[in-house]
Amino acid sequence: MRRLIGTVFRKELRDYLRDRRTASTSLLWALLAPLLFLVLINVMASWRKDKPLELPVVGREHAPSLMAFLSRLGVTLKDAPEDYEERIRAGSLDVVLLVPQDYGRDFSSGRTADVNLIMDSSRQSAQRSVQRAQRLLQGYSRHVGDQRLYARGMAPELAMPVRVEELDLSTPERTAAMVLNMLPFFLVMAAFGGGMQLASDTMAGERERGSLEPLLLNPVPHGALVTGKWLATVAMAGVTVLGSLACFIVVVRHVPLEDLGVRARFDAAATLGMVAAILPLALAVSALQMWVATYARSFKEAQMYQSMLMVVPMLPGMMLMLSPMQTKLWMFAVPVVGQQLLAGEVLRGEVLGPMPFLIAAASCVAVTLVSLRVTTGLLSQERIVFGRS
Amino acid sequence: MIRATNLHKRFGKVTAVEDVSFTAEDGMITGLLGPNGAGKTTTLRMLYTLVRPDRGTATVDGVDVTARPEDARRVLGVLPDARGLYPRLTAREHARYYGELHGLSGAALDKCVDELVDLLDMKELADRRAEGFSQGERVKVALARALVHGPRNVLLDEPTNGLDVMSTRAVRTLLRRLKDEGRCVVFSSHIMQEVAALCERIVVVAHGRVVAEGTPDALRASTGKDSLEEAFVATIGSEQGLMQ
Numbered sequence: 001m002r003r004l005i006g007t008v009f010r011k012e013l014r015d016y017l018r019d020r021r022t023a024s025t026s027l028l029w030a031l032l033a034p035l036l037f038l039v040l041i042n043v044m045a046s047w048r049k050d051k052p053l054e055l056p057v058v059g060r061e062h063a064p065s066l067m068a069f070l071s072r073l074g075v076t077l078k079d080a081p082e083d084y085e086e087r088i089r090a091g092s093l094d095v096v097l098l099v100p101q102d103y104g105r106d107f108s109s110g111r112t113a114d115v116n117l118i119m120d121s122s123r124q125s126a127q128r129s130v131q132r133a134q135r136l137l138q139g140y141s142r143h144v145g146d147q148r149l150y151a152r153g154m155a156p157e158l159a160m161p162v163r164v165e166e167l168d169l170s171t172p173e174r175t176a177a178m179v180l181n182m183l184p185f186f187l188v189m190a191a192f193g194g195g196m197q198l199a200s201d202t203m204a205g206e207r208e209r210g211s212l213e214p215l216l217l218n219p220v221p222h223g224a225l226v227t228g229k230w231l232a233t234v235a236m237a238g239v240t241v242l243g244s245l246a247c248f249i250v251v252v253r254h255v256p257l258e259d260l261g262v263r264a265r266f267d268a269a270a271t272l273g274m275v276a277a278i279l280p281l282a283l284a285v286s287a288l289q290m291w292v293a294t295y296a297r298s299f300k301e302a303q304m305y306q307s308m309l310m311v312v313p314m315l316p317g318m319m320l321m322l323s324p325m326q327t328k329l330w331m332f333a334v335p336v337v338g339q340q341l342l343a344g345e346v347l348r349g350e351v352l353g354p355m356p357f358l359i360a361a362a363s364c365v366a367v368t369l370v371s372l373r374v375t376t377g378l379l380s381q382e383r384i385v386f387g388r389s
Numbered sequence: 390m391i392r393a394t395n396l397h398k399r400f401g402k403v404t405a406v407e408d409v410s411f412t413a414e415d416g417m418i419t420g421l422l423g424p425n426g427a428g429k430t431t432t433l434r435m436l437y438t439l440v441r442p443d444r445g446t447a448t449v450d451g452v453d454v455t456a457r458p459e460d461a462r463r464v465l466g467v468l469p470d471a472r473g474l475y476p477r478l479t480a481r482e483h484a485r486y487y488g489e490l491h492g493l494s495g496a497a498l499d500k501c502v503d504e505l506v507d508l509l510d511m512k513e514l515a516d517r518r519a520e521g522f523s524q525g526e527r528v529k530v531a532l533a534r535a536l537v538h539g540p541r542n543v544l545l546d547e548p549t550n551g552l553d554v555m556s557t558r559a560v561r562t563l564l565r566r567l568k569d570e571g572r573c574v575v576f577s578s579h580i581m582q583e584v585a586a587l588c589e590r591i592v593v594v595a596h597g598r599v600v601a602e603g604t605p606d607a608l609r610a611s612t613g614k615d616s617l618e619e620a621f622v623a624t625i626g627s628e629q630g631l632m633q
Contacts, residue, residue, distance in 0.1 A: 018518075209476075211475060217465070217467045218491060386434075
């Protein structure tokens, strides 16, 4: 039995790898995501770099002491262009400070003097500049307020019954994981993409070519045929996942993650944890893909089913990526979701213990066994063996 | 030796095989002759274990095909209706793959494959990939992988279908050779001349039943016709399927 499985396994892999174009497609799965990641991180890092805030001002001459305060804190002040409102709407300007004419009068007489920040709050990219400008202006307001209270012999604390201090609980690893959240998703994609072609070819292709009937004429239990073919699919999926992970490691070492203020945990233990999280999924996905491909009468039809199969389990994963939920233990038992959670936690540097890994792996093994069982049964059905397009 | 007893198979409302019984002896070529749709392919599929008969039994060298299908497949070499190849494997690799699936390996397998390459006169295509093989070449590869384990019983479903004259002759030579080696050869055909040229024993199938059985001479005698063609028409009761 084992020898027969080995024979089928070797034949399927050899056959598949001889098709250079298809085989390199699955390699692409391994490379594409890390490259995308490389570009993305670089772009994000370039946004994030703390450049001096450029603040166009209308009516600088009305508030000389505010201007001095701002430039002392490193703000580059300049005159706002005439059409600044247009430009803000178009997005070429983030924010403009408007100092009204009677600012000086109000300020000197001790009344609250108004300044206007002109911005477009619907524009995400401008939010950072807007926040920085707001914070600086509040800082100035408090600074002057404190001085005025002192001058009247009062402690500024009296005017500040509550002070809000922000404690950022996200450790560098946590921030990193937010950015790296895409990584588990891409690894899951690699598990799907790697064996997809082989699974289609080995079941639907066999039907399409008319080679299934002769194959079944050999004195080989159907289970051995299915297992051999499945192992070949798993091999491709596994290689793709590992290749993808290796590329990620190389990329992570070379991207300016520090510029994003994040440190990724990518040591040996984390890498191993990631492998332990994702590889069991390759078993289940490969078996599922074979099951699905057995129904297809042609390679093309199988590819269609495969892409549908790819989308359905991705949905919970994507939701998880967009709106993180409180992780519960049962979630590890949901294939795809479990793997993404596990890999995410490992990246974040959480210590999980073996339980979640075992739960996730067990559910994958269950899916695998059911799929292989059904696929084996299908090979005894006359409509599958003889049904050709 | 192959023995079919009262085989019956229905697909939904269509009865493909009503009642087929016959015996194919070793060292003899037995032809299943009948028009298209007579139930020849379904009969063969029941013999080579991929279709389960609703009623009746069949044995190959005494092995019941429904009770022990894997053992039956061990003593059978089959050229089925579907003869798809793997385009990226060479002819030799096809034969080796099936040989390994039959449990052969090493020098024994090499010897079997080399013998078949000689026998089927496929030295030139042995190490070429099957992509782009002609019909005749494809049938040779399909025959090589069907015979690689040296089966005592050989079943062929319309082996010369779609072949040119030279390939047809090559197949006929092979069948005679298998017979001379004492094997039991059964093939199906709707072409009268072919059956007449090859078979010692003819089983005429029509509408899922055996309508006549015997040597070509016996068939002629029983219908009182001089030519086998006339006898055939007389037995199946119409000119349906008489072509070429």
